[in-house]
Amino acid sequence: MAPRELRIGMVGYKFMGKAHSHAYRDLPFFFDTGVTPVMTAIAGRDEAGVRAAAEQFGFASCETDWRRLIERDDIDVVDIVTPNNTHAEIAIAAAKAGKHIICEKPLALTVDQAKQMRDAVNEAGVRAIVCHNYRFSPAIQYAKQLISSGKLGRIYHVRAQYLQDWIMDPEFPLVWRLRKEVTGSGALGDIGAHIIDLGRFLVGEITDLTATMETFIKERPLGEMSGGLNAKKDVNATGIVDVDDAAAWLAHFDQGALGVFEATRFAAGNRNGNRIEVNGEKGSIRWDLENMNNLQVYLVDDAPGLQGFRTINCTEEQHPFAGAYWPAGHIIGYEHTFINLFATFFQSIVDGTECKPDFEDGLQNERVLAAIEQSSERGQWVQVTQG
Numbered sequence: 001m002a003p004r005e006l007r008i009g010m011v012g013y014k015f016m017g018k019a020h021s022h023a024y025r026d027l028p029f030f031f032d033t034g035v036t037p038v039m040t041a042i043a044g045r046d047e048a049g050v051r052a053a054a055e056q057f058g059f060a061s062c063e064t065d066w067r068r069l070i071e072r073d074d075i076d077v078v079d080i081v082t083p084n085n086t087h088a089e090i091a092i093a094a095a096k097a098g099k100h101i102i103c104e105k106p107l108a109l110t111v112d113q114a115k116q117m118r119d120a121v122n123e124a125g126v127r128a129i130v131c132h133n134y135r136f137s138p139a140i141q142y143a144k145q146l147i148s149s150g151k152l153g154r155i156y157h158v159r160a161q162y163l164q165d166w167i168m169d170p171e172f173p174l175v176w177r178l179r180k181e182v183t184g185s186g187a188l189g190d191i192g193a194h195i196i197d198l199g200r201f202l203v204g205e206i207t208d209l210t211a212t213m214e215t216f217i218k219e220r221p222l223g224e225m226s227g228g229l230n231a232k233k234d235v236n237a238t239g240i241v242d243v244d245d246a247a248a249w250l251a252h253f254d255q256g257a258l259g260v261f262e263a264t265r266f267a268a269g270n271r272n273g274n275r276i277e278v279n280g281e282k283g284s285i286r287w288d289l290e291n292m293n294n295l296q297v298y299l300v301d302d303a304p305g306l307q308g309f310r311t312i313n314c315t316e317e318q319h320p321f322a323g324a325y326w327p328a329g330h331i332i333g334y335e336h337t338f339i340n341l342f343a344t345f346f347q348s349i350v351d352g353t354e355c356k357p358d359f360e361d362g363l364q365n366e367r368v369l370a371a372i373e374q375s376s377e378r379g380q381w382v383q384v385t386q387g
């Protein structure tokens with residue numbers, strides 16, 4: 001039987017637009033999900049820009065208003081790769097139109113918005129996923145298997161950091177990621193949201209926390225709204241930075257583990273240092289995105305003298321997703337996390353099975369983000385509302 005087609009309509013076409021488009025193109029090379037993604041339409045506000053993106057990425061058509069894309073009968077899945085302040089309106093409209101939804105993180109600007117999005121997809125009975133792509137790296141999936149099977153025993157510690165350095169220059173302009181009305185929060189929502197997701201995925205729910213946030217550079221040149229490293233500044237005007245440059249928080253997990261988290265864009269030399277360590281009574285795991293195929297594993301029961309962290313290259317057939325790619329040792333990269341995420345999502349549409357992280361997860365992530373901001377403002381421990 002010919003594979004079913006899912007016709008994709010994507011809104012936005014820059015960094016994540018390229019990453020997602022690449023994943024749609026590559027997915028059928030590696031996974032037999034029973035579904036072929038068809039790159040049907042892409043929406044953006046600038047006609048020349050969106051046309052050029054459609055051509056480069058391989059979309060068959062384009063729209064200059066995302067509402068028009070959502071109205072189209074030939075779109076099954078709406079993929080939202082625009083700045084955070086647009087996610088809620090686009091996702092709710094897409095759900096009402098009966099489309100499945102792929103939405104970039106963080107899900108929304110506020111807990112209220114995230115709730116409305118969760119309710120909209122539930123009411124419409126459509127499928128939705130939030131792009132916490134790092135969960136989908138084989139090493140993290142394998143770590144999850146080890147933890148769930150009890151290999152590390154009771155979990156004592158979660159230690160997670162997401163360290164970047166790309167806005168350290170005080171002359172770097174006030175791009176959308178530094179404007180609260182567009183982004184919600186700074187390093188916290190942009191990269192902190194990812195380590196919250198990894199902590200929740202590997203260990204469980206965060207119940208309460210105490211946090212602090214800091215803005216080191218409080219005023220910057222205005223500049224183009226592009227999110228990227230090469231954004232150009234306006235030499236004649238400056239604006240106030242109203243989001244955090246760094247955030248740090250201590251947290252309790254529901255099964256008793258203690259979490260220490262840090263998200264910053266001011267850690268010189270750290271380009272994309274997304275790291276997590278979990279320590280349990282029987283051992284530990286460690287992972288670092290910049291060396292993402294490897295999982296460090298320490299087991300307390302190893303023979304004395306032989307004890308130490310071993311490096312497992314998670315490219316064997318036994319490692320989740322890895323068997324879909326190359327022979328063992330032939331490593332994969334950042335872009336494959338998106339392919340794995342889409343393969344899982346499309347498979348769930350075919351099978352009718354649960355697919356996470358869904359909008360309930362996106363909402364819970366948003367509750368943790370909100371609690372961090374509250375705690376930092378109040379200087380107190382804050383409970384995280386549970387779903």
Ligand SMILES: NC(=O)c1ccc[n+]([C@@H]2O[C@H](COP(=O)([O-])OP(=O)(O)OC[C@H]3O[C@@H](n4cnc5c(N)ncnc54)[C@H](O)[C@@H]3O)[C@@H](O)[C@H]2O)c1
Nearest residue numbers: 012013014015016017081082083084104105106131226227
């Ligand atoms: N999962 C990840 O690893 C990851 C990495 C980077 C970004 N993100 C998330 O992806 C989303 C997009 O980030 P990015 O880095 O691709 O941003 P970007 O600035 O590179 O691209 C944003 C795109 O959205 C378009 N856009 C902006 N406002 C719009 C509107 N009102 N209507 C239609 N299009 C609009 C822009 O023209 C551009 O094409 C954000 O939510 C961000 O947090 C996730």
